[in-house]
Amino acid sequence: MASGNKRKPPLVADRKRAANGQPPKVGLKVPPKPGTAKPKPAKSTRKTSRKPARKTTRRKGGGGIGGFFRAVFGWIMRLIWRVTSRLAMVVALLVGIAVAYVYSGLPEMSALLDGRARGSVTLQDYQGNVFAWRGDQFAGVVTAQSVSPNLRNAIIATEDRRFYRHFGLSPRGIASAVAINLRAGRGPLSGNGGSTITQQTAKLLCLGVEYDPTQWENETAYEDDCRQGSLWRKGKEAIYALAMELKYTKDEILTIYMNRAFLGAGARGFEAASQRYFGKSAAEVSPAEAAMLAGLLKAPTRYAPTNNLERSQGRAATIVRLMEEQDYLTAEEARYAQDNPAQLSEAAEAKAGGYFADWVMSSGPEFFTRKTTEDVIIRTTLDRRLQQAAEDAMRIVFDEKVSEGSKAQAAIVVMSADGAVRAMVGGRNTKVSGAFNRAIQAKRQTGSSFKPFVYATALEAGYSPMDTVMDEPFCMNVVGSGQWCPENYTHKHYGEVTLARSLRDSLNIPAVKVSEMVGRDLVRKVADDFGIKSDLAAGPSLALGASESTLLEMTGAYAGILNGGSSVKPYGLVDLKLLGDDQPLMDADGGIGERVIRAEAAQQLIWMMEKVISEGTGRRAAIPGWEAAGKTGTTSSYRDAWFVGFTSEYVAGVWMGYDDNTPLKGVTGSGLPAEIWRETMVRVHEGLEPRPLPALPPQDGSRNRDGLAPTTVSGSESAIERLLRGIFSGDGSSQDPANGGTR
Structure with missing residues (x-):
């Protein structure tokens, strides 16, 4: 057959490159079959030809020392970035864990x-x-x-x-x-x-x-x-x-x-x-x-x-x-x-209540005041109108009567006859909190402001304000101290004087004689029962205020005289209760206590002390339209000056002196303290109807040359003088350097 004898095309070997890179010249190329796509050039061949060129370009641009350092710097930066990024991740993780831990322990907002x-x-x-x-x-x-x-x-x-x-x-x-x-x-x-x-x-x-x-x-x-x-x-x-x-x-x-x-x-x-x-x-x-x-x-x-x-x-x-x-x-x-x-x-x-608030906090139970863990409400005795009156009086007297630059200090306490403290000023700077409070912290000699307790003892023993005592040179032997001869502030002697005049004119010799006659131990007991709890002097200078006391104690003791002879414990706390409670946890720890002297004796003493302001050493303290009674006090060397007194409504005490015991320059209790007292009490009594003092005048209405009722005298001596005669003797006169000459 023709087809069977048809000659087949010769086989062609795969194309291979020669050693010089050129394709071999032998062999034939097989044509593609009809209907098939034309084969693409091999990529591997093109890539192989381009890569060397690129590499050559990079090596050419990055060569040399500069390229080396740039490469090293880049490597370091990449290393730092890797380290820090990982470290940041670790820190963020730890922070997240810490935040989560704290978050888990946070209570509800209300807590x-x-x-x-x-x-x-x-x-x-x-x-x-x-x-x-x-x-x-x-x-x-x-x-x-x-x-x-x-x-x-x-x-x-x-x-x-x-x-x-x-x-x-x-x-x-x-x-x-x-x-x-x-x-x-x-x-x-x-x-x-x-x-x-x-x-x-x-x-x-x-x-x-x-x-x-x-x-x-x-x-x-x-x-x-x-x-x-x-x-x-x-x-x-x-x-x-x-x-x-x-x-x-x-x-x-x-x-x-x-x-x-x-x-x-x-x-x-x-x-x-x-x-x-x-x-x-x-x-x-x-x-x-x-x-x-x-x-x-x-x-x-x-x-x-x-x-x-x-x-x-x-x-x-x-x-x-x-x-x-x-x-x-x-x-x-x-x-x-x-x-x-x-x-x-x-x-x-008002500066958070000042001295008064500090006193209440210090006098209350610690677990309900200074160290309370509860919210406490305390109702006090403070009358802010009276507090302002005392502060104004302090400022006015110091602005108008005290020399500029003086470091003298003063304190004021106002209270009711039952011991309820209505106002307290512990120093010239009235707008303070947490400061030294001279009304309660300063113990100072009281001077003649102590004498009312001498005469209170005598009146309680049955003596009359009209009994007399001889004011004459007087000395006595004090065991362990030798001879002591007190002297009056005026350095004069006035002969036979009544007890009332002795207090009115603040005579020292009669006060000592009366104290020794009734017994200084009894005087000390009466003063203590009235609230003067400081250590009282054991010697005869007790009668002249040689002992130290605080203004709060003295003012409270005078309140006992006003209320008819009963002791008084000054207080500022009325009741204390917890916030939200209706019933108080505690009530007032103070007020009127036991009777110290008979009411009749207290009323006689009030009558005697009224003469101090109306006729005696305290005339500067007189309040227009009001009967007032009180007593001046000046210690030896003028280190302390006092005036403490009362009306039928309020009792007030004033102390003046230096914190370092520097003597005051010519200041006595009858001077600036009496004026501060008057300025305070005039403001305190604004708007009040005057009422008479509960005083009991002498029963005998006749008058002697001193304006006082005559004393009971047997011959030329009073009953007191007869008792004293023979007990004490001495001649000459000298002022006790430590305790004499007080007024």
Whole structure:
């Protein structure tokens, strides 16, 4: 067959390149079959021809020393990136674990609002009005929703303007604070901290560490530990803040912050501070008041308006400007707040009750006052009108009668006849708290203000104000001291004088004779029973006030004379109860006690003491329209000057002297103390209807040349003189350098 004999095309071997890269010339190429695609050139051939060219170009551009260093630098950077990225992942993991751990231990928000380690004491006057606070005051919970918008805005504008936008930390704020600190020459973490409100709240919570009295010496040490600014502490604070942001909403964090912040004067939280400074709720404060409260966050003690109102107002003005800049206040509202700065409430202006509040706190049970863990309400005897009267009297006399620059001090106590203390001033600076209280802490020689208790003893023994005693040179031998010769203040002698005149003119020799006649031990007992509990002198100078006492004791003893001869224990606490309770836990621990002398003897003594003011050494103390009785007192060398006295309504005592016992310059009890007493009592009795003293004049109505009823005399001697004659003898006269010459 033709087809069978048809010659087949010869087989062609695969094309192979020659050694020189050219295709061999032998063999034939097989044509493609019809209908088949033309084969593509082999890629391997093209790639093989391009790769060497690229490599050659790279080697040419990166060669040399520069290329080497660039390669080394690139390798280092890649190594750093690998290390830091992995380290960052590890740190992020650890932070996440730490945040999760802290988060798991955070309590509910309500458990963090009141974190005080001790309670508060609220003091009320006799009418039930609050006049002072002590301890850590917490007036109740405020929330971000219930508080005045003015206050919320002031806090955010001042402390953390990005509060609602950040995640608990503010890198921008931290960087800004570090820059400010470095420019000021401080360490990067010293001074401004750039802390957010969340971080500040974490610090207020002490990162969840509770106060333990066995670990810290006191709360101050605990709080100092919480506020340390080390880098490690800042790191823990940041973790705690992040956990809080996860656990609580922004408003809940702000609520915790507003309730935990210390704002000066013992106020914890903005509700307590608002009540403390303005007498109103934090929900009612104006922009000016809100700015003043927010200003306390930076330095509570420094900017407390009770410490320096002008400084506090200046800080508030800055915050008002910040509120305007951040559109929380319009220009008109800001201008009004600047022109009408916040003012203190009446109670706040009174400096937290001053000396009186301090005394009540020191006299009450410690576990309900100084160291209470409860919130306590104490109703007191204070009459704020009388307190203001005493403070005004002190200021007026020192401004008008005492030389400028004098360091002399004074104290005043006003009380009722039952011992209820109505006012107390413990020093010239009346607007203080926690200061040395001269009315209760200073024990000073009483001088002639002690003499009424000498005559009270004689009257109780049956003697009359009209009995006489001889005022003449007099000496006696004192065991262990030798001869002692008292002398009158005037260095004169007046012969036969009545007991009434002896007290009226504050004669020393008759007082000593009467004391020795009735027995100085009995005089000491009568004085002690009347409430003078200080150690009383054992020698004859007892009659001249050589013993020391406090003004409160002396005023209370005079109250016993006014009330008819019964002892008095001065008191300021009426009742004490826990906040929220209706029934008091304790009542007044003071008042009228047992009878010391007969009512008749007390009334006779009142009559004698009235003559001191109307006719004797205390004439400067006279109160227009009122009967008053009292006694002056001046110690040797003029170291102390006293005036203590009473009307039918009130008893008041005044002491004046130097804290270091420097002698007063010419001041006696009949001088400045009597004037302070009068200025006080005139104001105290404003608006009251005058009532006579419960005095009992002598029964014999006749008068002698002294204006007093005649004495009972047998021959040329009184009954007292007959007893004294033969017991004491001596001649000459000399003033006792330590105890004589009192008036």
